[in-house]
Amino acid sequence: MRLSSLFTGLRRQKPPRSEIWPIHNDLVAAETRLRKLRRGFQRVSRRWDRPIKLRKLYRTVTIAAIVATASFALTWYFLTSPWPLIPTVKHLAAFPNCGATRLVGLAPAYMRQPGYWTHNDRDGDGIACEPYRPPLRH
CATH class of the missing domain: 1.20.5 (Single alpha-helices involved in coiled-coils or other helix-helix interfaces)
Structure with a gap:
């Protein structure tokens, strides 16, 4: 007796093809x-x-x-803002660095005036973006 013949009864029977994929002659269904x-x-x-x-x-x-x-x-x-609209916009535009301050025409900027930002005042004298002056030699 062959081994495959032992399991023939245990195999799952395949349903007929029409049950899996019903072919509808009825268009409504x-x-x-x-x-x-x-x-x-x-x-x-x-x-x-x-x-x-x-x-x-x-x-x-x-x-x-x-x-x-x-x-x-x-x-x-x-x-x-204590200033009118246009100087206020220029003041905001002057924030990044002294080049931007010079570009909008606010350099040198004095403390409490449009264009003055403390990070642009290197020596802390109240004047931001002042022209460079070489140090005096004694």
Whole structure:
């Protein structure tokens, strides 16, 4: 007796092909099955797309919050500035370094005047971005 003949009764019988893939002559039944399949695929797709949509929403809300905060801060700064609008804008443009201060026409800048930033005042005498003077030799 062969070994394969022992397991022939234990093999799972395959169902007829028409039960697995029903061939519909009825168009209404075919449409119903198609709609059920489509709903199943959409359900799975929604589950996988949810984190992507949440990330997009989070990114949009974050950008909107940053823009709103920056707009509020700039508006507040312009409204509370002791100078008119144009000198205030020049003062902000002069922040990075003395080259920017000279570019907007505020150099040399004196303390409490537009264009004066403490990090641009190297010797601490109250005049920022002053012309370079070589030290005196004795």
